[in-house]
Amino acid sequence: GGMRPKIYITRKIPETALLKLAENCDVEMWQQESIPVPRDVLEEKVRDADGLYCLLTEAIDSRLLACAPRLRVISNMAVGYNNIDVGEASRRQIMVTNTPGVLTETTADLTFALLMAASRRIVEASDYLRSGQWTTWSPMQLTGQDVYGASLGIIGMGRIGEALARRAKGFNMRVLYHNRSRKEELEGSLGLVYTELDSLLEHSDFVSIMTPLTPETRHLIGERELKRMKPTAILINTARGGIVDEQALYDALLDGTIWGAGLDVFEEEPVSLDHPLLSLPNVVTLPHIGSASIRTRTRMAELAARSLLQGLTGDIPEHIVNK
Numbered sequence: 335g336g337m338r339p340k341i342y343i344t345r346k347i348p349e350t351a352l353l354k355l356a357e358n359c360d361v362e363m364w365q366q367e368s369i370p371v372p373r374d375v376l377e378e379k380v381r382d383a384d385g386l387y388c389l390l391t392e393a394i395d396s397r398l399l400a401c402a403p404r405l406r407v408i409s410n411m412a413v414g415y416n417n418i419d420v421g422e423a424s425r426r427q428i429m430v431t432n433t434p435g436v437l438t439e440t441t442a443d444l445t446f447a448l449l450m451a452a453s454r455r456i457v458e459a460s461d462y463l464r465s466g467q468w469t470t471w472s473p474m475q476l477t478g479q480d481v482y483g484a485s486l487g488i489i490g491m492g493r494i495g496e497a498l499a500r501r502a503k504g505f506n507m508r509v510l511y512h513n514r515s516r517k518e519e520l521e522g523s524l525g526l527v528y529t530e531l532d533s534l535l536e537h538s539d540f541v542s543i544m545t546p547l548t549p550e551t552r553h554l555i556g557e558r559e560l561k562r563m564k565p566t567a568i569l570i571n572t573a574r575g576g577i578v579d580e581q582a583l584y585d586a587l588l589d590g591t592i593w594g595a596g597l598d599v600f601e602e603e604p605v606s607l608d609h610p611l612l613s614l615p616n617v618v619t620l621p622h623i624g625s626a627s628i629r630t631r632t633r634m635a636e637l638a639a640r641s642l643l644q645g646l647t648g649d650i651p652e653h654i655v656n657k
């Protein structure tokens with residue numbers, strides 16, 4: 335009847351999540367899987383929407399919110415929500431929800447995979463074989479950096495940072511971390527060592543970025559920070575591209591200021607194929623797949639659906655990010 339809330343979903347989502355929403359709401363969904371909803375379509379669709387189910391590919395800015403007078407809940411199918419102007423949503427009394435927890439272990443797995451791929455030159459070595467360059471075994475051919483026993487600096491000790499630290503302990507790594515607040519219980523249980531950022535950069539063989547992108551963390555890693563790192567160090571970013579100054583990173587990788595990088599995220603996504611970072615052999619690049627396991631993406635989709643429904647029916651969703 336007329337009481338059913340109207341929901342707009344900005345991409346094709348898994349069936350189980352869609353069915354949950356369709357039971358209770360009038361649902362409209364952008365049908366393409368590999369093309370994001372065009373901005374003009376989105377602006378049109380939010381005009382009479384009570385709920386919006388969106389992805390990190392949509393900029394939910396003040397201009398869009400001004401087109402959505404009825405909107406009460408925005409559910410982002412991601413833990414990161416830098417794509418949403420939460421301050422403006424709050425002013426308009428719109429709830430914003432995200433999907434923490436369900437993706438923690440999967441994202442930590444991918445982060446460790448990227449760390450290992452970059453250190454042992456996995457992608458480069460695979461290309462070497464397939465392109466016919468493997469003529470013989472040779473002592474220093476395709477040699478990389480050791481992971482076992484190395485030091486790992488984790489910037490941002492939230493859920494995923496902690497999950498990464500647990501993996502690192504299995505490789506006998508010395509784990510340093512920097513965070514807004516100290517996590518003394520983790521220092522005790524996992525043997526983590528709290529350090530200031532500069533000292534973390536100086537003492538780490540691997541530096542992994544595990545913070546959200548906020549005004550405070552934008553370009554947190556730039557020329558000054560890269561220069562503090564070891565010439566043998568590897569930078570891993572599975573958080574958000576904007577945390578790293580990509581031009582400075584390119585320069586540092588080109589001139590040997592640091593040894594390598596593993597990047598799952600970029601300032602602009604999809605990264606353009608002529609981006610300088612893609613021309614370097616000492617960078618492993620991935621198309622933002624940190625949480626991309628079948629089970630985890632399904633759980634994220636379902637959690638985002640549940641939060642949207644809870645918000646629309648007057649229940650308090652578990653994961654609200656408004657201040």
Ligand code: DGY
Nearest residue numbers: 411412413414437625
């Ligand atoms: C997130 O959740 O923020 C990731 O970037 C996608 O899983």
